[in-house]
Amino acid sequence: MSARPVAQRLAWVDPEVLFLGGPAAAAHAFWLAGRIQREDGDTSGAVWSLESAFEGFAAAHRPQERAKAASELIGLLRDTGQAERADAITAQMLS
Numbered sequence: 001m002s003a004r005p006v007a008q009r010l011a012w013v014d015p016e017v018l019f020l021g022g023p024a025a026a027a028h029a030f031w032l033a034g035r036i037q038r039e040d041g042d043t044s045g046a047v048w049s050l051e052s053a054f055e056g057f058a059a060a061h062r063p064q065e066r067a068k069a070a071s072e073l074i075g076l077l078r079d080t081g082q083a084e085r086a087d088a089i090t091a092q093m094l095s
Contacts, residue, residue: 024065027056031069038072043080050076054089067093 034049050073057066070093077086 022060023056024060024062027053027060027062027065027069030056031065031072034069034072038076043076046076047073047080047082 030049031053034046034053037043037046037049050069053069054066054073057063057069070089074086074089077083077089
């Protein structure tokens with residue numbers, strides 16, 4: 001799938017609001033994009049977006065959201081045969 005359907009679904013996201021919301025708002029947007037991309041079959045895009053959400057929630061000191069994004073990312077990585085990357089994310093969560 002192209003990025004166009006994702007962009008259309010996220011058309012309501014105002015970049016000014018994301019800027020004002022800081023890393024947490026941006027992380028939420030990446031998390032939503034990752035979910036949509038996964039649903040649309042864009043696994044590489046979903047991995048990138050979910051990794052960005054995971055990192056953004058860490059930067060925003062939002063451990064609950066970080067754990068939820070990590071869970072989705074780890075599941076996707078395992079589903080796509082990327083167990084080593086999934087293990088690395090798991091190790092980051094435990095450290």
